[in-house]
Amino acid sequence: MSPNERAKGVHDELFPNSASTVAVTDPELIEIFDNFAFDETLAKSRLDARVRLMVQLASLIACGALAEYKVMLGAALGIGMTPVETKEILYQAVPYVGMGRVFDFIGATNEILTSRGVELPLEGQSSTTPETRAEKGRAVQELVAGTERVQAMYDGAASDECHFQRFLSANCFGDYLTRRGVALCVRELLTFAMLVSLGGADAQVRGHVAGNLNVGNVRQQLLDVITVLIPYIGYPRALNALAAVNEVAKA
DSSP states (O other), X not given: OOOOHHHHHHXXXXXXXXXXXXXXXXXXXXXXXXXXXXXXXXXXXXXXXXXXXXXXXXXXXXXXXXXXXXHHHHHHHHTTOOHHHHHHHHHHHXXXXXXXXXXXXXXXXXXXXXXXXXXXXXXXOOOOOTTTHHHHHHHHHHHHHOHHHHHHHHHTSOTTTHHHHHHIIIIIIIIIITOSSSOHHHHHHHHHHHHHHHSSOHHHHHHHHHHHHHTTOOHHHHHHHHHHHHHHHOHXXXXXXXXXXXXXXOO
16 A cells, blocks of 8 residues: 555655655555645645645644654755745744744754754844834734724723733734744734644634735635645644634635
8 A cells, every 4th residue: 555646746755765664554544644635635725835834834833743843844945945934933933832832843943954054043034123023013913913903902901911912012923923034924824824723722713814814815825724734733623723714704
């Protein structure tokens, strides 16, 4: 038993000269998985390979799937994802899944990059200063969530909760979403992928379905992201994400 020809071709392109040890011990599972992940789902997604692998890497960080992340990172770098894009996925994960989960991925990424001759640290991508992060962050936040929505969040915050809104503007958006290296529309796809993969973040998923639409992404792109994540996150989280898309982004 072996994956079909299309699945094998995609697998060989992503992982040249690489044989899975699981294929030796569990050939039936690999046949099923590879045919689904590298044929069926790709046939239903219009994402180009680079963006597809970027959202899958973001998802694997949110899932805490370090071993699979390292394999997929090698594939992504092989098809043209840049070291800067690699680092920006990691940095953007911090406000959404937390440094506690991201820390080990940073170390693994550094090892892979240096093994490929990349000199670290990379050129900085920050576009704010301590003095401008709040203002610039809120401006990006308003692009994503809408000016009225952001103002309503500030106006509706209790006096002992106002700092959460300031943190969102200055830290989540100001420190991270204003960074160079990845376009805002792609960053929103990454955020959507992370929140979907976390599970238990349904309100935030719905918010970032709207955010994707606000920055120019369309419903089909969100469906494409869900489609290519199914093999890695499973059906419950994928179907929850589909429900959010159908609720917010009507066909």
